[in-house]
Amino acid sequence: xxxxxxxxxxxxxxxxxxxxxxxxxxxxxxxxxxxxxxxxxxxxxxxxxxxxxxxxxxxxxxxxxxxxxxxxxxxxxxxxxxxxxxxxxxxxxxxxxxxxxxxxxxxxxxxxxxxxxxxxxxxxxxxxxxxxxxxxxxxxxxxxxxxxxxxxxxxxxxxxxxxxxxxxxxxxxxxxxxxxxxxxxxxxxxxxxxxxxxxxxxxxxxxxxxxxxxxxxxxxxxxxxxxxxxxxxxxxxxxxxxxxxxxxxxxxxxxxxxxxxxxxxxxxxxxxxxxxxxxxxxxxxxxxxxxxxxxxxxxxxxxxxxxxxxxxxxxxxxxxxxxxxxxxxxxxxxxxxxxxxxxxxxxxxxxxxxxxxxxxxxxxxxxxxxxxxxxxxxxxxxxxxxxxxxxxxxxxxxxxxxxxxxxxxxxxxxxxxxxxxxxxxxxxxxxxxxxxxxxxxxxxxxxxxxxxxxxxxxxxxxxxxxxxxxxxxxxxxxxxxxxxxxxxxxxxxxxxxx
Numbered sequence: 001x002x003x004x005x006x007x008x009x010x011x012x013x014x015x016x017x018x019x020x021x022x023x024x025x026x027x028x029x030x031x032x033x034x035x036x037x038x039x040x041x042x043x044x045x046x047x048x049x050x051x052x053x054x055x056x057x058x059x060x061x062x063x064x065x066x067x068x069x070x071x072x073x074x075x076x077x078x079x080x081x082x083x084x085x086x087x088x089x090x091x092x093x094x095x096x097x098x099x100x101x102x103x104x105x106x107x108x109x110x111x112x113x114x115x116x117x118x119x120x121x122x123x124x125x126x127x128x129x130x131x132x133x134x135x136x137x138x139x140x141x142x143x144x145x146x147x148x149x150x151x152x153x154x155x156x157x158x159x160x161x162x163x164x165x166x167x168x169x170x171x172x173x174x175x176x177x178x179x180x181x182x183x184x185x186x187x188x189x190x191x192x193x194x195x196x197x198x199x200x201x202x203x204x205x206x207x208x209x210x211x212x213x214x215x216x217x218x219x220x221x222x223x224x225x226x227x228x229x230x231x232x233x234x235x236x237x238x239x240x241x242x243x244x245x246x247x248x249x250x251x252x253x254x255x256x257x258x259x260x261x262x263x264x265x266x267x268x269x270x271x272x273x274x275x276x277x278x279x280x281x282x283x284x285x286x287x288x289x290x291x292x293x294x295x296x297x298x299x300x301x302x303x304x305x306x307x308x309x310x311x312x313x314x315x316x317x318x319x320x321x322x323x324x325x326x327x328x329x330x331x332x333x334x335x336x337x338x339x340x341x342x343x344x345x346x347x348x349x350x351x352x353x354x355x356x357x358x359x360x361x362x363x364x365x366x367x368x369x370x371x372x373x374x375x376x377x378x379x380x381x382x383x384x385x386x387x388x389x390x391x392x393x394x395x396x397x398x399x400x401x402x403x404x405x406x407x408x409x410x411x412x413x414x415x416x417x418x419x420x421x422x423x424x425x426x427x428x429x430x431x432x433x434x435x436x437x438x439x440x441x442x443x444x445x446x447x448x449x450x451x452x453x454x455x456x457x458x459x460x461x462x463x464x465x466x467x468x469x470x471x472x473x474x475x476x477x478x479x480x481x482x483x484x485x486x487x488x489x490x491x492x493x494x495x496x497x498x
Contacts, residue, residue: 071358072432074410077440080468080497085424085441087449088469088494089128093477098167102491103475104143105462106179108151112464112471113179114492115140118161122182125469126496132182137161141171142214145349146207146248151179152225154212156205159189172199174214176225186228190221193235200234206248206349208296211273213252215245215348220254222276232276241267245348247293251323255291255301255348266291268301270323280326282319290314292343295356298385299323302334302343302351311336314343315351318361320385330388332361340364340378340404342459353458357408358432359385360393364404375400375420380413380430393435401426406463416463416470418454419443425453427465441470443495452493468497 094102094117104115111122111131118139122131138158147153154176158169175187189199203216210225219234220243234242241258244266252273259265266284268291271277284291287306292314294300301319309316318332334341341363344350355362360382370377380403382393395413397403400420407414411432419425424443430436443453456472464471473492480489 072411072434075412075429077409077412077414077429077466079429079438079440083439083442083497085443085470085495085497087444087452088126088471088496089123089492090452090490090494091123091128091492093474093489093491096477097479098162099476099478101139101141101475102473102477103462104140104155105464105471105473105492106147106151106153107464107466107469107471108147108179111179112469112492112494114471114473115143115155116491120155120177122179123492125494128492128494134177134182134184136175136184137173137187138169142202142204144205144207144212144248147179148207148210148225152185152207153177153179154205154207154214154225156202156214157187159199170199170201171203172201174202174205174212174221174223176212176223176228185226188223188228190230190233192218193233204245204347204349206246206252208246208248208250208252208273211248211252213246213248213254213273215243215254217242217244219243220246222273231274245293246271247296247349249295250297251299253293253296253299253323255293264289266303268293268299268319268321268326270296270299270326280321280323282321282326282328284319290345291348292351293348294318294343294351294354294361297323298356298359300356300361300385302341304345309336313339313341314345315339315341318383320361320388329386330384332383332385332388334363334383338365339381340366353404355405355408355413356385357413358382358411360391361385362393362405362413364402367402370399372399376402378402380405380415395428395430395435395437403428404458406465414440414465416458416465418458419445419450422450424450425470427470441465441468441495441497443470452488452490453495455488455490456493470495 102115106113112125113122118136120134136157138160140155140157142156144154157173158171160169172189173187176185178185200218202214205214213222221233222231241256244255244257247253252271254269256267266288268282269278270280288303291301291303294302299321302315304314304316313336315334320329341354362382364380365378367376367378377397380395382391401417403415403417406416413430415428417426423445427441428437462473471494
């Protein structure tokens with residue numbers, strides 16, 4: 001699901017010119033962008049069997065990874081007879097006058113669904129023709145990266161359309177979407193227990209089982225996915241703590257913020273998704289102003305402890321936590337000079353370019369010189385979530401390519417390879433046991449096609465792959481710059497091997 005990086009750190013090292021302009025504009029208008037889409041997951045509450053949450057990659061892939069059954073295997077993505085891909089479709093960016101969030105993309109068994117301007121639109125996965133659209137009262141400001149098994153998900157959106165008089169309506173509407181039927185099942189706002197009649201503003205939203213959980217600086221609230229019934233709402237605690245944001249998927253966890261602005265204390269809690277009652281609590285160490293939930297089952301948290309990452313990635317360490325007891329299993333140092341995953345400082349469920357499975361966290365290394373005469377490359381490596389030590393896993397991108405995880409596929413890893421200047425990108429499946437790579441897709445290297453594929457900055461785009469189809473989409477669009485009026489700007493480009 002992606003949010004622009006905030007100034008003063010917690011952003012990626014490498015900024016394209018386009019990204020820099022977008023970030024500056026986004027910070028100026030204080031937009032909160034929904035997360036990208038990577039992890040596959042299943043439900044986490046009493047309705048788990050009938051309403052499991054899965055990744056927005058569609059019916060493919062689960063974030064299981066062979067717990068107790070060995071590494072690797074169980075993947076649904078298979079190599080086609082011919083991995084040479086063709087362009088599926090290309091959608092132009094909508095015309096806007098202000099920086100506008102378009103975060104949120106999901107792949108069902110029937111449609112590719114993407115956030116538009118004041119609407120959610122479904123497209124035929126092969127042709128790109130519009131199947132249906134869901135009009136919204138205002139612009140989407142956050143989107144869940146998870147879906148239920150029957151293709152329902154959640155978004156947060158503004159209470160009204162933007163006008164000259166009201167450029168930034170409050171993001172106080174939570175809505176449940178049925179991506180199978182193209183319906184807005186329900187939408188509502190909520191007030192705090194002691195906040196009068198003013199609706200609470202939300203910054204992010206997630207899904208676990210049949211619970212939609214939304215968080216923000218005013219506290220967290222939760223709703224029943226199917227009915228919209230309130231499960232809990234923001235309240236002021238005696239210790240001044242509030243729910244900053246939630247991580248969903250197979251289970252539900254929260255980053256709870258206590259203390260003062262200058263001296264915060266963050267607490268990670270595993271929650272009962274139905275009641276919101278904490279199942280366990282872990283206090284983050286001093287010097288952690290923000291924390292991001294990488295995975296809820298197993299429970300993995302990323303943080304930049306004492307602002308030591310040094311690269312703006314938001315990650316200096318991973319924390320592997322026992323969700324049952326709240327005890328720290330291991331703390332993994334992830335040197336920002338070596339590893340290239342990243343998390344947004346102000347958003348709890350926002351980490352990208354990493355995946356969790358097989359009791360491991362998979363991360364890309366920073367780019368470095370390859371073995372060829374010119375061009376950089378990198379690798380994907382992993383850490384054991386029990387010992388905290390690096391494993392022997394190593395997948396090489398190959399000369400002039402760089403790669404990062406997209407999601408788990410059973411016990412295997414799906415990764416995207418960014419192309420060099422004269423080739424197309426690739427999708428590979430990496431066996432969780434042997435770390436052997438199997439190519440699933442090789443995109444065209446024609447200049448016009450390659451230009452379209454590489455017009456997206458990986459740090460600000462969503463990558464969804466499933467069933468031989470890849471969709472790359474923007475999370476934010478803005479008014480075209482004069483220097484780019486002759487350049488084509490895309491909302492979505494897709495590739496297919498079938």
